[in-house]
Amino acid sequence: MIKEFREFLSQGSALDLAIGVIIGAAFGAIVSSVVSDLITPLIGIILGGLDFSGLSLNVGNAKFTYGKFIQAIINFVIIAFVLFMIIKTMNRFKEKKEAAPTPPTPDQELLKEIRDLLKAGR
Numbered sequence: 001m002i003k004e005f006r007e008f009l010s011q012g013s014a015l016d017l018a019i020g021v022i023i024g025a026a027f028g029a030i031v032s033s034v035v036s037d038l039i040t041p042l043i044g045i046i047l048g049g050l051d052f053s054g055l056s057l058n059v060g061n062a063k064f065t066y067g068k069f070i071q072a073i074i075n076f077v078i079i080a081f082v083l084f085m086i087i088k089t090m091n092r093f094k095e096k097k098e099a100a101p102t103p104p105t106p107d108q109e110l111l112k113e114i115r116d117l118l119k120a121g122r
Contacts, residue, residue, distance in 0.1 A: 002108045041079075 008014055032064025046049065052074065 031079055031082055034082055035075060039078055039082070040075070 052067040052070040053065075055065070055070065057064040057066060
């Protein structure tokens with residue numbers, strides 16, 4: 001069982017998954033920082049310092065902090081939009097790289113001519 005576990009860990013898929021999780025966590029921290037430190041204060045300035053996190057409702061001894069829920073939804077939408085813009089930008093650069101087809105080499109052109117001559121000779 002230990003040998004199988006060691007083989008599983010040495011496979012590329014387990015290592016790729018671990019690296020993906022670590023990089024994802026680090027990237028998540030960057031995106032959260034962009035949202036909380038840059039975008040949210042900017043939106044607060046635009047909206048006049050409106051902060052939903054302090055809103056709550058007291059019912060008996062229970063305190064419903066629905067403002068934190070609203071703030072979490074707003075943060076989610078902002079984070080999703082930031083990620084969308086990052087991915088859209090990355091895809092634009094990726095498309096430019098893929099859009100430039102490689103010109104055929106002289107050997108390929110010669111092979112096409114030979115193919116066409118052979119087809120015409122039949």
